[in-house]
Amino acid sequence: MHHFSFARQPILNLSLDVHAYEFLYRPTDQANDSNHSITAEVLASSIIDLGLDKASNNKLAFINMSYDDIMSPHIESLPANKLVLELLEDIKPDPALVLRAKSLHEKGFTFALDDFIYTPDWDPLIDLADIIKFDLTTTTLQENKALIQQLRTKKITFLAEKVETYQEFEAYRDISCELFQGYFFCKPEHIKGKSITANSSTQTQLLAVVNQPDITLDELKNTIEQDPNLTYMLLKYLNSAYFSFSKPIQSIKQAIVIIGINNLTKWVTLLSLRNMSSKPSELLRISLVRAKLAELIAVEKKFTNSSSFFLAGLLSNIDAMLDSTMQNIIPPMSLDSDIANALLHREGAIGQVLTNITEYENQNALPTGIEISSAYLEACQWTDQTLNSLIS
Template sequence: MRQHTQSKGTYVGRQPIYDRALDVYAYELLYRRGNVNRATFSDGDLATTQLLINTFMEIGLENIVGSRPAFINITGDFFTGQYPLPMSHEQVVFELLETVEPTAEVINGVRGLVEQGYRIALDDYLLRQDTLPLLELASFVKLDVLNMQRDELARTVERLRRRDLMLIAEKVETPADYDACRELGFDLFQGYFFSYPDVIQTHTNTANRSVVIRLIAQLQDPSIDLREVETLIAQDVILSFRLLRYINCATFGLRREVDSIRQAIMLLGLATVRNWATLLLLSQFDDRKPRELMTIALIRARMCELLSVTDPRIDAGQAFTTGLFSLLDAMLDVPMENLLDQMPLSLPIKLALLNREGVLGTLLDDVVRYERGQWDGLAERDAVSIDYNSAYLAAMSWADNSSKALRAA
């Protein structure tokens, strides 16, 4: 039976905002307190203050978003100048919530921030007469595509496209939603559309995908030994080259250069080499998928591994593999059930990936819940070992660095 956490800590989550090339344009920073599944604004100004302090003073903005813009929700009193904004304007975009009345004072406050160089995004914007002055000041407009009829959405987009601003489609939940929003002319996209396989999409490289799936299946066979892994990787010259180049990057911090697959296995271990070879194979398929998808898979893998110490029944290696493969269906546009039929993974991993069953399934479910800010359902874990927030921040930093190295390999 699932127990719920009672943590009262302050957390910061991030959600990617993608451009039309499916590269990450920015991240929205989300305030989270304890195990509540949405931002808690019983005192909106206090919530914003805690978010700003937590982000800029404790964690560090660069550790969450790197060099990309950070979208941050702030309340009306911040726009009207009643509270200081302790950050420079270069990397921050302030979101004006739809709940803030567009009074003359608010409009003047927004104008003052724009004159200081800040960029403004209008969140869940509704095109009304009283909100029109804000359009003259905004750099971004976010539309909730999940709660708008298609005809209404098309009319709104058509009117807003005449202005010098960027349109963000918010709550884009499926590949079909993304395609529709892209066709309407949105510039940026936010939501979980990347997390699901696009089984309707046809691929010209089906044969290559089949080869890769077979190779991944062989690499992940629990009975495979060192010599078999070495032979399997060595047969693919490009894979061997990329794997050695990646292993020799600064991410692993090795004191000497590794010049053979056997040496890599001896230094890093069989499981590590198998997993990174698998990642390099998956990284070939970036055609219609955000590259951030790989980063999210890595965050899940590392966070599962870190949290595995909170339950003695969980093997850290199995936890890593479970997190890593949790988006395999979305990466390859093949239903998870079909993929698992081809993969000789252990039964606990298969049950976790398919139905979220067992201790691995509960762990993966918790990691995905944390990722999406659904904290009210998190299982109680031994916070003395490591807590959810620490595991997430550590996994995020590790995954960001690993993704950069993978792309360079």
Template sequence: MSEVTSDQLFLGRQPILDREQRLYAYELLFRNGSRNAADVTDGVQATATVIANTFSELGVEAALGNCRGFINIDEAFLFSDLIELLPKESVVLEILETVPPTPAVIERCKILKAAGFTLALDDVIQLAPEFAELLSLVEIIKVDIQPLSRVEIMQLVMKLKPMGKILLAEKVDSREQMEQCLKLGFTLFQGYYFAKPTIIAGKKLDHSQLSLMKLMGLLLGDADTSELEEALKPEPGLTVNLLRMTNSVGAGSTETITSLRHAITVLGRRQLQRWLQLLVFSSGKQAGSTNPLLLMAATRGRLMELLAEEMRPGNNAFADHAFMVGIMSLMPALISLPIEEIIAPLGLAEEVKEALTGSNPDNILGNLLQITAACETGDLEILSKHLQKLDGISIKALNRAQTHALQWANGLNQPSP
């Protein structure tokens, strides 16, 4: 029996240290279980899974903090335009030793380097003439010291140093090896002497292949942004991952995300398409039933949106914020994290954050959320209390909005005609 449930995700992470043994980066590794090993049958899927888990499911802050991530790239993935989805300042593309230095590979590496990506070459143990041009393109050379003698390591370093590259000693397993590599002038270090890979575990946010393919179809059909937004609204899991990806790709940006439409605009349609492709590649699931909590989250979002429109007709920004609060409010139950941790890296508007954390009792969106939750539980006392705080919502309007929200939710799992 498998140790892994379908909603679990795993990511291996091994530290890369500098000469003072300070954390420089992490190598991100494919893991398909809590056991610290990988069963890789498809290199493209493995790399896509690492990328999706890092930048979408977990979020770049949780996976990397302020460090960069080294990501293994095989020949097939090297030519995938999914690479261009990655934030250049946060990753190092680690070209595996199995990638042949063909003219096509060399040209692709030149394009990626010109686009601003940092390249590294993995598992170098000798200087074969056919790798000369590829070596000239990379910025970091990872030397596998494990199969080499002390003399062989010294001879290899003497040949590499004139190239002016950053040398990384990998598979450093002892203090003696570390001290030798320090004396030889290595800049970066990785290996069991410092730390074995650790496993970051999390929960996947459910999104079926059917939903992904529907969104892909809309993008390929050049659908309007409003159509994309409507297709995303019934998918709280995808929406949260979209926000995470938007903030990962825009690392360093201080722009506040105000709505789904805004997130789509910030990410860009081409990047959105790559992100959906990435999720399709990394997902092994078939279309199935929707998680009941996700359905409730979507219903909450729709009810809050309708109530916001009732309160402030024509104020689309307010309605967008209300929808965002509704779908985000059940995320702690879905992914077993406090709401503060979930929203910290998402760049949400301040009034949305206040409503979700309950930090401001006078926050209108927070009161709308309380009303929505009271409708679910049938708590008339709480419902009455928060209705009194808001102008513009009558019991009749609330009942009407509830009916429309439930009708909308009931249609979510229905196939398109």
């Protein structure tokens, strides 16, 4: 049996909406330390056995392909209309590979050239490629601009990878890149001299109140009902097909009685975060994946305060949502000290789990002592179902 972990990284379009996900793989078997790709055979079985197709949320999935992967007969068993085959930069484009790529292209497969640096050897594959990816850490803006000009007559979409700042996003947008990969949108855009807006401040104060560990039923009810828009959205959401309660929920008090204070607090926090930021929706999606994954890890490790882990994950990107710093946002919220210290300093058990999760997102390291792959997949699927129900 093959053992590997995976994480998905969003690929955004010019509007900063998700165009696709790249799936990063890493073997959990230490005897095999290659983290570039998995075999086409394993990938095909994983799509069926693990439901990896569901983890793409109906978006295209970019998959790294080695030379041997592309030459494998198992490629044909993969769904061509759902995948982008990403040819790794260390592949040597020999005649056999070009012939194989032509055959797959004729069968409907889409190709991307990863971490691309031009040499004439790549010309036959450029003619087959739909996407060319630039690694911003190994090439310069001027080099990539010149290559885009050189290939302007080709029907190629250019993707900037490892985009870590909004300035890089804007620079590559201006030279005609249309797709962007990197966590630039998970960081505050402008901090210096920027204050939190009145609406965001109000929402932050609401979050501070509803997340007090000793809040009573009446205090929670009264706080939510002070915001008519939040009350409306919450009742609408709780009465959606996602929950499918046997009887309609007609009041906040009834909602608290049915689903409990802790669960209602989760949904209030989620809806408030959704309302307070105009940032890409994927930012909230990543936060919710972290929240659910942190909760699942806490349950597996038998921590008694799994809801605290959930809340910490959900708030882990609030600095980017509000274009401020954690030091400006968290102390006024008067959160439980374990949650506050985790968000501010990555301290304590909650802080360690958040650190593990962010490392896992980039497949930089695998946490020890837990089976995180299945939990991550569950968190992705739960998040997609939750947010899709909010939008519908």
